[in-house]
Amino acid sequence: MDNKDALYFKKLAKQLMFELNDQEANEMVQEFEEFNHLLTHLASIDTTGVKEMIYPFEEPVTYLREDELIHVITQQEALSNVSNSQQGHFVVPKVVK
């Protein structure tokens, strides 16, 4: 497990392609620690025999979307958050999986 320090969050931000300055990174470290601490409280609850709840409602639904209405955005809109684009494509560092 990586150490969740400022460097970790800066690395993560870089991967997610947004800017994170030192002050913001440090704030994140702090927030993360606080959040992690809160989670330790959850661990103290005895959940033996308690069924997991995944959905907010017990009853299944029946809704299925009709395959008729089409909604698309323009290429310009699609690329509006992109820092780098080429011929209508999103450009990311090359990672071949």
Add this chain to the structure above:
Amino acid sequence: MEYDVVIGIEIHCELKTKSKMFSAGLTSFGKQANTCVNEIDLGHPGTLPTVNKEAVKKALQACIALHLEIDSLVKFDRKNYYYSDLPKGFQITQQFHPLGRHGYITIHVDGQSKRIGINRIHMEEDTAKQYHLDEVTLIDYNRAGTPLIEIVSEPDMTSGKEAAAYVEALRQTLYYLGVSDVKMEEGSLRCDVNVSLKPKGSSVFGVKNEIKNLNSISNVEKAIDYEIKRQKDILDAGGVIEQATRRYDETTKTTVLMRKKEGSVDYKFFPEPNILPIQLDPKWIEEITNHLGELPNARKERFMKDYGLSEYDAMLLIDNKELGEYYQEVMKTCKNPKLAANWVIGDLQAILSKNNLTIQTTCIPSVSLAKLVNMIEDKTISGKQAKEVFELMVQGKDPEVIVKEKGMKQVSDEASILAMINEVLDENQQSITDYKNGKDRAIGFLVGQVMKKSKGQANPAMTNALVLQEIAKR
């Protein structure tokens, strides 16, 4: 040493819908990059998925046709992985509750039928198309979110040939159902194959290698045959097989290592909380079951029963769905099913490929071909004349008009043929002598002379019989 070969296949098949699996984005192929996407496909914060009814219907059709047990409570799960082809950071799939389980398809190899088990069919969404350049990767999200079904076979196949027959049988069934256009070359049907070897009779599976993204049925067979040999050679030399993912290289006709598998990737699957379980109406499933349409095997049986075709001819006609449909149209007004089948399978297909046409774009209406076959059947024209007429039909002409314009009618009037035969016999005394001396070929020459005299219009079968009859008299 002798080995048992174990092959299992995973197929990803894009469903033919207008919109995406979980959004109203447009499904597309070959459109300008990132023009068929919306906020959901791009994983924008705050967006929620909704399930495409038509995609579920098509997935159900596949399950029903392939005899799977259906789970009518549809649930989705999240497969978490961090890669740029999925903007959300996860793929919505059905890990824990596939739509269908435990089905099968029957394949035919070397005259033998075999049932190949289908472990599961589940619904999921396709990923984006990526283009890896030298320095960077370009991403087109048009494909992201396209509805897919994944069809996972049981490890029931034992050769490249069986695997190819399985993929072909599935491809044909899915095409007949209309659930997908199953174009392997365009990626709407993609095939990953697992191959392993174990000592003959052993109940313990060997270590498998996965060959990814095979793009044609013939490559499925070639890749597997190569992989079997590769693994056999390693094992025979006392080596061990390492679990790995490979790809098929068409130039060298070998499988090439992509990556070794070091333990399985943890996708941290969990139930998709943004889509509540959906209860499908049993009446809807029943309705879909009752309207599946005719499947390839049923059509083959019907062609054999109704038209008296051989299994081989029937197979050729069902191989191409549209060709079979064209044949049915021909048969609405045609009197000779076997002759019609020969024309559709042989001459028609040949002329289509020669002119770069397909059965959908052919300029020969089925009713015209029926007329042509009927004219041969009732001896209006000879088979040889029919070929000539057919060449002109490609230009869109009606066969009856061609026959009339060319004055091509076959002469089946016995008296006229006899008159011509006797003229020919009088002129060719030597041939008669030759024939009587055992040279059977002389008959061919004499018949040829009669055909020439009749400008090709004498009924050949009749001419042949009458020549023999008249020679005997001399």
